[in-house]
Amino acid sequence: MSYDTVKAHLNLNALLRNLENLYTLDQETASLIQSWDMAVRFTVLGGLSARLGFQNGTCTYQSPVQDPADVVLCFLSGRHLNAMFEERSNPIPLKGFKHLGFLKNEFPKVTKRLEYFLKPTPALLEDEAYVRVNTALSLYIAVYSVCELLRVDPVGRQIGPQMPAGTLQLSVLPDGPHAYIRYDGRGGATAGIGVAETPSAVLTFESCQTANALFNGKLDGFGAIALGNIKMRGLIPLVENTNVIFDRIPVYLQ
Amino acid sequence: MKTYTYENSTALFKRAVKVIPCGVYGHFSPAPYVPVEAYPFFSDRARGARFWDVDGNEFIDYMCAYGPMVLGYAHPEVDAAFLKQHAESDANSVASPRMVELAELLVDRIPTADWAFFARNGADVTNMAVMVARSATGRKKIIAIKGGYHGTTPWMQAPGHHGILEEDLQHVIRIPWNDIKALETVIAEHGPDIAGFIATPYHHPVFADNELPAEGYWQKVVELLHKNGSLVIVDDVRAGFRLHLGGSCERYGFKPDLIAFSKAIANGYALSSLVGVESLRVDAAKVFHTGSFWFCAGSFAAAMACLKELQRLDGANLMESLGKQLTDGIVSLASSHGYTMKVSGELAMPYMRITDDNNVMLQQAWCSECTKRGAFFTSHHNWFLSTAHTEADINHTLDICDEAFKALKNSSGAQP
Structure with a gap:
């Protein structure tokens, strides 16, 4: 897969997907989508597609798409989709022209909110509530990205088949966020938010601050493990290989 | 039996991470030690089958420098x-x-x-x-x-x-x-x-x-x-x-x-x-x-x-014999505590694993309990016998293993 194709997978299935989590973490986002009754489909020519459905104050993400959408936005390529994420291009609306106002005025408010939480500044990281949301979203993006990278990243596709089957639980103590990756032992994986039953390996961060520092590249992970700030147990190869895959994320998402 | 603490090891590691990538890197990295607080990171001296860490804790060493020590330290x-x-x-x-x-x-x-x-x-x-x-x-x-x-x-x-x-x-x-x-x-x-x-x-x-x-x-x-x-x-x-x-x-x-x-x-x-x-x-x-x-x-x-x-x-036969004594003893102790211990590989350098879970967490917990009491076992790597290990060392090790199984059983979530 080309760089742009992999990046498009991450932008859509790991990054934008987090709108379904953001409204549970951020009251402002919850308020914004409270009255929305709308489904938006993103389609890249060649196969990649996803659907964001807003209804009854919730947001659900679907990929591959099964349900119809009110608005269909088409992209000629992965590069075209990526350009939209970088605000250098616009999608081609194929359906839902009457909702263009929503797309132009309302929808960007939540994507801007997502962007706000994913672009921390030193000042923002002084805010405990911000740190919590940033940490949760970073964790969720990471686990969703693993699934995509195993499928489409050249390195991820080499690593995946070497990994044993099993579930890796990632938890920030004392009360979350939590996420998990379920490896199928054949090179694929699915990810979820929350606590998995009977994990094969567990990676815990002693605090939100520790997790946040790691996710934002401000913490030496090996040192933190040795000092007990990050703990792991169980099938350590799951953790080690996941860490290698995590390191592929910045190749595509800055 | 006294359990060890590692204040000096931890303090030294904090100095290490400031000047050495990872603090301690490669196969000596503490990363695979689970839980990490049960293990020493730095050793001061070694003699025969034993080493002493920077906190003065004494260990019967079953990693043998990950293999190089075969006749005993300072032979x-x-x-x-x-x-x-x-x-x-x-x-x-x-x-x-x-x-x-x-x-x-x-x-x-x-x-x-x-x-x-x-x-x-x-x-x-x-x-x-x-x-x-x-x-x-x-x-x-x-x-x-x-x-x-x-x-x-x-x-x-x-x-x-x-x-x-x-x-x-x-x-x-x-x-x-x-x-x-x-x-x-x-x-x-x-x-x-x-x-x-x-x-x-x-x-x-x-x-x-x-x-x-x-x-x-x-x-x-x-x-x-x-x-x-x-x-x-x-x-x-x-x-x-x-x-x-x-x-x-x-x-x-x-x-x-x-x-x-x-x-x-x-x-x-x-x-x-x-x-x-x-x-x-x-x-x-x-x-x-x-x-x-x-x-x-x-x-x-x-x-x-x-x-x-x-x-x-006749080092190879001696180490095999010592390995048999050690592994037979551990298997028997495990059984008496309700656990099943699997031995694999060669007896002179055995890999042992508690098989009562499918994620090696019991093994990690048990090895850490042994290490905290003076038998240096890692859970991720085969162990090593040397010709410097004695039957007395192994008997003492089995006493440690026995206590470690008791501690494992008493700890929450570690029932067989």
């Missing part, structure tokens, strides 16, 4: 041989007679060896072996075993690891251990390109049960590879001289073309050796491979003393 004969040579000449501008003497000793003791080449670390000679195989055959591809470890040179590493290029792995084909069908398939697909096959004498991966060669496995490997015009390389870096003084292939009854040794060869002094068959002597001579410290003579002298002492003690 008087080996150290005397080293010190005598070191005082006379260690680093020098020309080679030492000790190098020739050691090569003669290896050629005499190791049936496969018609010549010997020396370096410092295991990877130096696994690399040399692959270069010799490629030079001798004029072919590129190397068959290796999935999960097999031959050092950290790029071609040996797993894909995706930092600093590794896709191209580095282009000519390495990994197949499962003990799988003759997979080997036949690879030979059928890549036969004219295959320079050689490299594997440890038995499969001793980390984080997994170890596997001995199936009946006739190695003999078939040699037959298939030779029929294809390819070479057979045994990476005996970890097991060499612990299972048989003639190389582990003697234990399993086959003759490879090249054997890489290190770890136990000089009881802790830095040395490795590649030995090979006569037909590869010229090819080995043509390959340029060297290092600044590869001719230091002290290690040659230490190796000769070490190998002679191993022979005098």
